[in-house]
Amino acid sequence: xKCDEDDNLRPxxxxxxxxxxxxxxxxxxxxxxxxxxxxxxxxxxxxPNARAVNDALRDYLSQGRxxxx
Numbered sequence: 001x002k003c004d005e006d007d008n009l010r011p012x013x014x015x016x017x018x019x020x021x022x023x024x025x026x027x028x029x030x031x032x033x034x035x036x037x038x039x040x041x042x043x044x045x046x047x048p049n050a051r052a053v054n055d056a057l058r059d060y061l062s063q064g065r066x067x068x069x
Contacts, residue, residue: 039053
């Protein structure tokens with residue numbers, strides 16, 4: 001999508017929405033740490049949400065296994 005200086009806010013987005021934003025709202029949370037891992041599409045059916053992934057990883061670790069690279 002090409003941006004032009006003539007671009008305007010779409011009518012469905014009220015200007016108040018933009019003016020009410022808070023700069024750096026999530027900056028502190030981000031500084032505390034973030035760990036995002038993307039799983040392959042073929043695994044997403046078996047692990048449809050974060051809880052399923054975390055449960056599987058905890059089970060894996062409880063068996064005395066460690067991840068290797």
